[in-house]
Amino acid sequence: MVARFVVASLLLVAPVPAHAVFAGAEVIATGDLARRVVMIESEKRLHCTATVLTPRVVLTTAPCALTARRATLIPPGGGAERIEIARVVVNPEWNPARPGGWGTTNIGLLLLTKPLPGTTGGLDAISDAPLRGGQAVWIAGFGRTFRDNTATAGKLRAAEVKLVGPLLPQSKETQAIGSGEASVDQPIASACLGDLGGGVFEGEGAERRLIGMLVGYQSPKGAPPDTCGGRSNMIRLSPLRGWLGTQVQLLESWERPK
Amino acid sequence: MIRRIIAASTLAFSLLAVPAAAPALVGGVESSDPQGLRRSVIMVRLGGSFCSAAPISPTVLITAAHCFASPGAWMASSLSAAFLPRQVKVRSVVLHPDYSPVARFGRDPMADLALVLLDAPLPGDVRTVRIDGREAAPGEELTVAGFGRNEGASAEGALVLRELKLKVLERSTAIHEIVLTETGQKMAKPGKGTCRGDSGGPALRMGARGPEIVGVSSWSRGPSSENICGVQSVFVDVATKKPWIERQLSAWGERLP
Numbered sequence: 001m002v003a004r005f006v007v008a009s010l011l012l013v014a015p016v017p018a019h020a021v022f023a024g025a026e027v028i029a030t031g032d033l034a035r036r037v038v039m040i041e042s043e044k045r046l047h048c049t050a051t052v053l054t055p056r057v058v059l060t061t062a063p064c065a066l067t068a069r070r071a072t073l074i075p076p077g078g079g080a081e082r083i084e085i086a087r088v089v090v091n092p093e094w095n096p097a098r099p100g101g102w103g104t105t106n107i108g109l110l111l112l113t114k115p116l117p118g119t120t121g122g123l124d125a126i127s128d129a130p131l132r133g134g135q136a137v138w139i140a141g142f143g144r145t146f147r148d149n150t151a152t153a154g155k156l157r158a159a160e161v162k163l164v165g166p167l168l169p170q171s172k173e174t175q176a177i178g179s180g181e182a183s184v185d186q187p188i189a190s191a192c193l194g195d196l197g198g199g200v201f202e203g204e205g206a207e208r209r210l211i212g213m214l215v216g217y218q219s220p221k222g223a224p225p226d227t228c229g230g231r232s233n234m235i236r237l238s239p240l241r242g243w244l245g246t247q248v249q250l251l252e253s254w255e256r257p258k
Numbered sequence: 259m260i261r262r263i264i265a266a267s268t269l270a271f272s273l274l275a276v277p278a279a280a281p282a283l284v285g286g287v288e289s290s291d292p293q294g295l296r297r298s299v300i301m302v303r304l305g306g307s308f309c310s311a312a313p314i315s316p317t318v319l320i321t322a323a324h325c326f327a328s329p330g331a332w333m334a335s336s337l338s339a340a341f342l343p344r345q346v347k348v349r350s351v352v353l354h355p356d357y358s359p360v361a362r363f364g365r366d367p368m369a370d371l372a373l374v375l376l377d378a379p380l381p382g383d384v385r386t387v388r389i390d391g392r393e394a395a396p397g398e399e400l401t402v403a404g405f406g407r408n409e410g411a412s413a414e415g416a417l418v419l420r421e422l423k424l425k426v427l428e429r430s431t432a433i434h435e436i437v438l439t440e441t442g443q444k445m446a447k448p449g450k451g452t453c454r455g456d457s458g459g460p461a462l463r464m465g466a467r468g469p470e471i472v473g474v475s476s477w478s479r480g481p482s483s484e485n486i487c488g489v490q491s492v493f494v495d496v497a498t499k500k501p502w503i504e505r506q507l508s509a510w511g512e513r514l515p
Contacts, residue, residue: 066327087359092355096350097374097384189499246399258430 025149031160032208034076035119035146037199040143041112042067047153049141053200054122055115057248059237060197061085061215062094065108074078074156079081088109089247094209106215107235109244111251123245127209128204133165134180137213137234141195159189164231174215178231184220187229193218212236272324272370272457272477283406283442284488285450287419289341295421296337297385298469299403299459300398302348302374303329307456310404310459312471313386315380318512320503321458322476322494323357323372325468332400335417336380343417347377352506354499363477367433370476370496372458386515387460387471393498394461394472397442398426401464402491404475406454422450424461424491434498436461436473438491448481461493473498 038058040048047106048064058071065088073081093105140158162180177200179188191198193213200212212234219227237244279451300311300319307328311321319334326332332348356369394400403421425442429435438461440449452459452475461473473493480486496503507513 041405063327063329069360088359090357092352092354093352096351097332098329098350 001237005201006153031076031156032205033138033159033199033201034074034156035116036115036121036125036201036208036254037140037142037156038071038199038208039074039154039156040064040068041072042071043069047142047194048196049143049194049198049214050110051210052116052119052121053109053125053244054248055119056112057251058110058112058116059199059213059244060108060110061213062090062108063096064197065110066108069108071112071116073119075118082119083116084113085110086113086256087251089251091243094120099252107213107240109247109251111254123241123248125210126244127211128208128238128241129202129211129212131163131167131175131202131211131236133163133167134161135202136160137163137177137200137211138208139177139189139191139195139198139200139234141191141198141214143192143194143196153194155205161189161232174233174235175212175236176231184218184230185222187220187223191228191232192228193226195232235239265433265493270298272322275309283402283404283420283422283451283456284448284453286403286406286422289403289419289421292339292341294315295401295403295462295469296339296341296419297383298387298462299337299405299419300384300498301335301343301405301417302332302458303335304328304332308405309457310406310455310475311374312462312474313374313380313384314386314389314471314503315386315507315512315515318507318510319374319376320460320471320474320496321374322370322474323353324370324420325458326351326353326372326478327359332374334374334376334380335458336384337417337419338381341417341419344381349377350375350510353484354502363479365410365433366433368476369494369499370495371474371502372441373503374399375510375512385468386432386511387462387469388467389496389500389503389514390470391500392463392470392472393497394429394463394495396426398459398463399423399442400426400438400458400472401469402438402452402459402461402475402493404452404459406453406455406459408446424450429495431498434495435476436493438473439489445489448464448485451488452478452491453487497514 040058050058051059090108164176215231309325311319335343354369354371361368424438462469479490
């Protein structure tokens with residue numbers, strides 16, 4: 001999450017001592033998001049984020065899925081649980097030769113070797129409710145607060161942002177998330193390096209449901225590319241429910257050959 | 259790209275070249291015949307990463323899935339008769355649906371296979387490789403070729419293609435892989451074989467009707483982390499994947515020649 005701004009409303013994510021005053025507030029203590037979003041490590045130790053669909057299956061981007069080796073859940077109160085990845089599925093329409101045209105196909109699933117502790121879920125976690133422009137949503141991820149600041153990565157941060165209208169509900173295009181305005185002139189809370197694969201949620205606490213997954217981020221108008229702090233982009237999960245359901249079932253019944 | 263240790267004495271590696279130190283096809287000779295394999299082995303690259311590939315039609319290449327973890331403007335280079343690169347943009351890449359980047363080397367099916375659709379046909383002197391579906395027989399001699407080399411090009415810009423003859427040690431029907439060695443026997447010491455950058459390159463049966471592709475280079479075993487190649491050269495068994503290849507070509511409106 002980008003850390004550039006003091007935005008008071010973002011402190012709501014941490015009901016107990018809110019020491020993070022940046023655009024993305026660190027999720028601590030009671031944050032339910034800590035059991036819905038996990039950190040992904042590759043062999044090169046670069047990481048991305050994945051979102052829990054079921055205790056054994058997490059959702060992330062296709063490039064992240066293809067290099068993922070471990071998923072780490074950092075529960076409230078500490079005690080990280082690191083779990084190996086048993087199997088990977090990438091959406092068959094994902095095309096590595098078209099980085100700008102992924103749309104809804106930039107998605108992969110990871111089967112973990114054992115369940116993530118304290119997680120629940122199923123595809124019920126995905127909301128089918130209609131979305132509207134200007135609607136407030138939460139984004140969460142383990143990425144950096146600044147593009148160049150590696151020290152800020154590896155902690156879960158969340159921020160409240162708004163869907164940018166107009167919405168195209170069944171579109172294969174990605175959905176913009178930002179300040180609600182068409183143009184971003186000053187840095188706002190956004191996804192940054194390491195956050196892709198993180199969930200986009202509506203509602204709060206137990207009512208919180210998943211509407212999308214982060215697949216991209218931009219810079220504010222006029223800022224150098226890749227500095228983060230502009231719009232974020234998500235893919236909607238509701239239109240992918242059929243594919244997700246089939247693949248989750250196949251993965252959960254998969255057994256490693258002896 | 260180090261993936262996993264199989265046994266204390268024998269290491270297994272995938273062969274994608276990344277912009278780090280990377281030795282060539284071990285024991286191979288540089289291809290120099292303008293009528294030879296330069297017509298049937300293509301390089302695919304993105305920045306400093308590259309793999310080898312083979313044309314199965316004028317617009318479709320077969321290569322390894324593990325080459326494509328990074329998205330971007332992938333390019334394909336064929337070699338002219340002067341061994342200079344001729345580039346074509348890649349339009350689409352499709353990975354085999356059973357490809358698993360976390361499969362265990364030699365134990366789980368990896369399905370490390372990808373098809374590449376080009377933006378335009380390759381030059382007319384490129385010779386496609388046939389897929390006959392004839393299985394590899396133990397002891398059979400196959401020709402392997404690839405661009406496995408640190409930079410993938412000489413100082414003059416010529417791509418360096420190497421070729422080598424290996425023999426079939428075994429064909430695993432459980433995991434759809436073919437294991438090649440220098441002698442066709444188990445090797446006590448490292449010998450000739452595939453190495454980094456050779457990923458996706460073909461194992462070919464050379465005959466009067468032109469080259470026939472039997473395997474696609476996926477990973478290798480070597481004796482140590484400094485010497486990762488030369489004990490076993492492992493290829494995807496193309497014969498067992500022919501139905502998927504034909505289905506995918508058909509989805510693109512293409513067909514085998």
